[in-house]
Structures are given as C-alpha cells and as structure tokens.
Amino acid sequence: MDNQHSTRLKVLDLVPFGQADPLHHFYALRLARPAWTQWEPGQFIMIRPDSFGLEIPWGRPLGICQLNQRHLICFFQVVGRGTQKLAELKIGEEVTVWGPLGHGFNIEDDTQTLLLAGGMGIVPFVGYVYSHPKPWNLTMLFGHRAPLDCYPVDTIKERIALDTLRETVPGDLDNLIFNLEERIHDLADQNGLVLACGPRPFLKTVQNFALKFNVRAQLSLENRMACGVGACLGCVTQTTEKWPEAEHADSYVQVCTKGPVFWAHQITL
Amino acid sequence: MNLAVKLPGQSIDLNLKNPVLTASGTFGYGREFAPYGDLNALGGFIVKGLSLAPRPGNACPRIIETTAGMLNAIGLQNDGVEHFCQKILPEIAAYNTAIIANIYGGTVEEFFELAARLNHEEKVSALEVNISCPNVKHGGVLFGQDPKMAAQVTAAVRRGAPNKHIIVKLSPNVTSIIEIAKSVEGAGADSVSCINTLLGLSVDLKTHRPSLANIVGGLSGPAIKPVALRSVWQVAKNVQIPVIGVGGITNAYDVLEFILVGAKAIQIGTANFISPTTAFDIVRTLPTVCQELGITSLDDFCGSLEC
Numbered sequence: 399m400d401n402q403h404s405t406r407l408k409v410l411d412l413v414p415f416g417q418a419d420p421l422h423h424f425y426a427l428r429l430a431r432p433a434w435t436q437w438e439p440g441q442f443i444m445i446r447p448d449s450f451g452l453e454i455p456w457g458r459p460l461g462i463c464q465l466n467q468r469h470l471i472c473f474f475q476v477v478g479r480g481t482q483k484l485a486e487l488k489i490g491e492e493v494t495v496w497g498p499l500g501h502g503f504n505i506e507d508d509t510q511t512l513l514l515a516g517g518m519g520i521v522p523f524v525g526y527v528y529s530h531p532k533p534w535n536l537t538m539l540f541g542h543r544a545p546l547d548c549y550p551v552d553t554i555k556e557r558i559a560l561d562t563l564r565e566t567v568p569g570d571l572d573n574l575i576f577n578l579e580e581r582i583h584d585l586a587d588q589n590g591l592v593l594a595c596g597p598r599p600f601l602k603t604v605q606n607f608a609l610k611f612n613v614r615a616q617l618s619l620e621n622r623m624a625c626g627v628g629a630c631l632g633c634v635t636q637t638t639e640k641w642p643e644a645e646h647a648d649s650y651v652q653v654c655t656k657g658p659v660f661w662a663h664q665i666t667l
Numbered sequence: 668m669n670l671a672v673k674l675p676g677q678s679i680d681l682n683l684k685n686p687v688l689t690a691s692g693t694f695g696y697g698r699e700f701a702p703y704g705d706l707n708a709l710g711g712f713i714v715k716g717l718s719l720a721p722r723p724g725n726a727c728p729r730i731i732e733t734t735a736g737m738l739n740a741i742g743l744q745n746d747g748v749e750h751f752c753q754k755i756l757p758e759i760a761a762y763n764t765a766i767i768a769n770i771y772g773g774t775v776e777e778f779f780e781l782a783a784r785l786n787h788e789e790k791v792s793a794l795e796v797n798i799s800c801p802n803v804k805h806g807g808v809l810f811g812q813d814p815k816m817a818a819q820v821t822a823a824v825r826r827g828a829p830n831k832h833i834i835v836k837l838s839p840n841v842t843s844i845i846e847i848a849k850s851v852e853g854a855g856a857d858s859v860s861c862i863n864t865l866l867g868l869s870v871d872l873k874t875h876r877p878s879l880a881n882i883v884g885g886l887s888g889p890a891i892k893p894v895a896l897r898s899v900w901q902v903a904k905n906v907q908i909p910v911i912g913v914g915g916i917t918n919a920y921d922v923l924e925f926i927l928v929g930a931k932a933i934q935i936g937t938a939n940f941i942s943p944t945t946a947f948d949i950v951r952t953l954p955t956v957c958q959e960l961g962i963t964s965l966d967d968f969c970g971s972l973e974c
C-alpha cells in the first residue's frame with residue numbers, strides 16, 4: 399500500500415482517563431496528523447518514542463482510535479515497560495510512527511452488525527462507529543474490568559446502543575459468556591455480522607459461538623509484534639484449511655499484514 | 668565519497684554499491700520495506716532463509732523482546748525455494764541492488780540441491796549458507812559447530828553453484844569460530860558472514876514457563892554487538908577471504924566499528940525492527956559520518972585497528 403510510511407509525529411497531548419483509577423493506567427494520546435491518504439478502522443500503527451533508546455528495541459502496536467483533519471488519536475493501557483514509557487511522553491515531543499498497518503474490519507452499511515469488545519479491544523471500534531454510514535445498524539457489548547470511565551466510550555455511546563458488563567467477581571465472566579452467546583445467536587436469523595476485539599480467551603469464546611451458530615464473524619488479534627511489516631514472522635497465527643491462499647492453508651500467516659482482522663473460520667486460536 | 672566495495676572471492680567476486688546489506692530473516696524479501704525507503708539505495712538485501720520444501724516454522728510465541736535485544740525461534744518458516752524462484756524473485760528482480768539468497772538444508776545433499784537450483788537464477792547475486800541456525804531440529808547449527816561438517820556443506824554448495832559468490836554464515840555458539848572459518852575457507856567459501864544469533868533463554872515469572880514455545884531462541888540486537896565485533900576481528904585476522912559483519916548494528920558509527928576490525932561489508936538485522944527506515948538511514952548518513960571521522964576510503968580503513 400503506497401499510503402504506508404514511517405514518520406515523526408509531534409505529541410499534541412496525553413490525557414489520563416478514569417477518575418476512579420488513581421494509578422492512571424489508561425491514556426488517550428493525541429498526535430499530529432500523519433500524511434496518510436486513507437485508513438480503515440481496525441488498522442494499527444507501530445509507535446516508538448525516543449526514550450526506548452536501544453534498551454527497548456521494538457516499536458509497540460496500537461490501534462488507530464480516530465483520525466481526522468488535525469490529529470491521530472490512540473488509546474492505551476499501561477501493562478509493561480513500553481507502555482510505561484508512552485505514559486511519560488511530554489507535549490511537543492516527537493515519536494516515530496509507521497503505518498497505517500494491516501487490514502481493518504468490514505463495513506457493511508445495511509447489515510445488522512454486533513461489535514464485541516473486551517477491555518482495550520474497544521479502541522478500533524471508536525473509529526468504526528464514527529466511520530459507519532448507518533450507525534443505527536450497529537449494537538455493541540463491552541466487557542471490561544476497570545471502571546467504565548477508564549475507556550473511550552463517550553463517542554460510541556452518543557451514536558449507538560452500547561451495553562456494558564463489568565467483570566469484578568468470577569460470576570461476572572459466566573454472565574458475559576452467556577450474553578455473548580445470546581447476542582451472537584440472535585444475529586443468526588438476520589444474516590448479521592459480528593466484529594470482535596479483545597484478549598485471546600474472549601476472542602476464542604466469540605469464535606466458538608460464531609462457528610456454532612454459523613454467524614459471519616471477524617476477530618482482531620493482538621499478537622506480539624517486532625516489525626509490524628510482515629518481515630520477521632514473529633507475530634504469526636495459525637490458519638485453518640479454509641484460508642483463501644492454498645499455500646498458507648493450515649499453516650501460519652502474519653497477523654501484522656494478513657490481519658490483524660481475520661474471519662473467524664479461517665484461523666485457529 | 669565512493670562507497671562501492673568489492674568482496675574478492677576464491678572463485679567469484681561480489682561487487683556491492685555500498686557495504687550496507689540487510690540480514691536474513693529481518694528484511695523479508697525486501698518488498699516489505701519498499702514503502703519505507705528506496706531499496707535501490709542499499710548495497711543489497713539477504714532474503715529470509717530458503718529451504719527445499721516449504722517449512723511451516725515453529726509454534727508460537729516465537730519472539731520475545733529482551734534488554735537491548737530479542738530472542739527468536741521462527742524455525743525458518745518459508746514457502747520453499749521453488750516458490751521463491753517462481754513467485755517472489757520475478758517481483759523483486761527489477762531492483763537495482765544485490766539480492767542474496769540465504770539457504771538452509773537439513774542434510775548436505777539438500778544444501779547441494781538448493782545451490783544447484785539457485786545457480787542459474789541470474790538475479791541472485793550470491794548465496795549465504797546458513798550453517799548456524801539455532802532454531803531447527805536437524806542440521807542448522809550442528810553443521811556450523813563441527814569444522815568437518817561445515818567444510819562438507821561448503822564444498823557441496825560450491826559444487827552446486829559454481830557461478831555464485833558463496834558466503835558461509837558462521838555461528839558464535841562454538842568454542843573456536845576461527846577454526847570453523849578456516850575450515851570453510853579451505854572448502855571453497857568466497858566469504859564468511861559473522862555472526863548468527865546466540866542461543867538464549869527467557870522465562871516468565873508469572874506463569875513459570877519459558878517465554879518462547881521452542882523454549883530457547885537466538886539472541887540478536889544491540890546486546891550482541893561486542894560478541895559480533897570480537898568474532899569479526901578474530902576471523903578477519905585468520906582468513907584471507909572477506910568477512911561480512913553482522914550483529915547489533917544500529918547506525919553508521921557501528922558500521923565503521925565493524926569495518927575497523929576487518930569487515931568488508933555489514934548487515935543490518937534487528938535494527939530493522941527499531942524502525943523500518945534504519946537500513947536506509949544508515950546508507951544515507953554513512954558518508955557524513957566518514958567525513959566527520961576523517962575516513963576517505965573504506966578500503967584503507969578496513970582492518971586498520973591498532974592493537
């Protein structure tokens with residue numbers, strides 16, 4: 399894609415999310431707009447602040463939350479040394495960004511589409527809900543652990559019907575799984591579409607139900623990545639015999655270039 | 668400043684626009700990096716390891732970041748040499764830069780067949796023989812750890828590809844890298860590249876499990892630069908054939924350090940993950956850095972370490 403490139407972008411601001419989270423683990427990062435001509439919700443960037451030095455060699459993959467005339471917005475949770483450094487970025491500082499990377503989610507104007515997000519899996523759906531020409535065909539179920547105000551749900555709530563389920567005690571997980579099953583089952587009669595992003599066990603559950611009820615579903619994976627451009631073969635996922643390119647059926651393909659969004663029946667989690 | 672370099676081989680020479688190559692397994696088949704820079708500016712690129720039959724590679728996770736480096740156990744995933752020649756090579760053949768095929772065989776015979784298959788591919792400038800992969804069950808580093816085996820593989824590739832410059836890629840996971848280098852020189856190698864990755868381990872305290880499915884993996888990146896420099900220095904002093912330096916190079920200064928200890932050319936590996944523009948940035952900044960350090964000829968500078 400000619401559109402892709404690597405560039406230096408200025409940090410416009412970094413806003414902690416979640417009043418109830420004193421540790422400030424959640425951040426919205428606003429960067430100057432890159433010179434991309436096009437992008438799709440579900441695509442991602444690799445970001446690397448200079449503070450990584452040589453000690454932290456890889457960039458970090460982050461979903462594209464929103465892109466408009468003036469800026470690129472990402473949203474991240476601090477989970478380790480790399481995201482900790484991102485949380486220490488200063489306004490005006492420049493970071494290296496390459497992208498937009500991978501393939502996004504299907505946008506089908508007139509299809510009943512169910513968005514399923516687990517935790518930070520909500521990120522690509524912010525842009526998705528924004529870009530969809532007929533948002534009244536979208537509904538969303540969001541499972542999360544931290545308080546709701548830690549996540550970028552406001553713009554989504556304004557546009558579509560959003561149900562949220564917070565997981566605090568073990569019983570909540572059963573409830574989430576029950577809800578996932580019911581919602582996916584409901585779509586079967588409407589030839590609907592399921593789009594899911596979240597932790598692996600969450601995606602596995604969605605995949606199981608989608609296959610069980612024969613509902614079309616796309617899953618966005620978050621595998622460990624080094625290059626983000628398809629070169630290292632470190633981020634691969636296993637395909638099924640239904641993978642469209644015969645030579646890579648029942649084999650491994652790169653999540654960064656062939657994904658991160660995959661049809662549920664074409665991969666094995 | 669003229670950056671062109673010549674690697675005089677025992678049988679076939681290798682001429683490069685400049686000493687900057689990209690290392691096998693870190694640069695795909697070149698085209699992955701086309702959006703990020705002009706591939707024609709590079710001295711050349713070395714493609715991901717090719718085997719006779721397609722290989723699915725190892726189970727996941729295959730990579731883990733470590734301090735100033737990373738471990739990988741990809742297991743040489745590739746679609747086989749035939750797929751490369753028929754599908755990939757035609758796509759990249761138009762680039763005006765050296766395309767070097769990295770090859771891996773499980774037996775001496777397989778190395779021979781790979782070499783024979785690539786011998787008549789005009790766009791392939793050289794073969795790099797991987798006798799140093801720590802991530803495969805058969806062959807791999809075992810060939811690179813035994814001087815006799817290393818010589819047998821080299822001789823087989825030499826026979827299979829009489830028209831190609833043959834680079835043998837050495838492993839640092841040996842008692843004496845000098846001994847292996849001399850042995851492959853004796854068997855007809857045109858040059859050697861050092862080094863491949865160092866065998867390492869990373870574990871997860873939360874899960875009590877290794878970070879990689881393969882348990883162990885190859886360490887690369889800035890962390891291994893001193894080992895690579897030492898290896899290049901030792902080998903360059905002890906063989907007549909050219910040495911290509913690889914291991915932890917991230918900028919033009921690193922490149923010159925390798926040339927100072929005796930490397931004729933170098934390869935950029937893990938640094939391509941630091942940024943997809945690293946290799947291009949290094950080519951672009953090399954003349955300025957040479958000027959800054961008063962270096963007027965890479966040939967004169969090569970191996971000029973005083974000690």
Ligand SMILES: Cc1cc2nc3c(=O)[nH]c(=O)nc-3n(C[C@H](O)[C@H](O)[C@H](O)COP(=O)(O)OP(=O)(O)OC[C@H]3O[C@@H](n4cnc5c(N)ncnc54)[C@H](O)[C@@H]3O)c2cc1C
Nearest residue numbers: 442458459460461473474475477478479480481521620621
């Ligand atoms: C395509 C893609 C899009 C992503 N989008 C976002 C996003 O929009 N916002 C966001 O906050 N995160 C996102 N992630 C995950 C994010 O990249 C990781 O959280 C980050 O790389 C962790 O880096 P670290 O150095 O802080 O953690 P590390 O020190 O590398 O690891 C710390 C802990 O995090 C776990 N971890 C590492 N990498 C990942 C990963 N890829 N996914 C889940 N856990 C991981 C490790 O197992 C470890 O337990 C995305 C990942 C991918 C592949």
Ligand SMILES: Cc1cc2nc3c(=O)[nH]c(=O)nc-3n(C[C@H](O)[C@H](O)[C@H](O)COP(=O)(O)O)c2cc1C
Nearest residue numbers: 690691692716739797862863887888914915936937
């Ligand atoms: C992800 C990855 C894949 C690699 N694959 C190969 C390979 O297929 N064949 C090979 O000879 N070396 C392979 N290598 C080794 C590199 O070519 C290089 O020798 C090594 O990484 C040291 O250089 P560096 O520190 O600059 O990365 C690989 C390295 C990495 C990190």
Ligand code: FES
Nearest residue numbers: 626628631633654
């Ligand atoms: S991250 Fe390197 S191939 Fe996907």
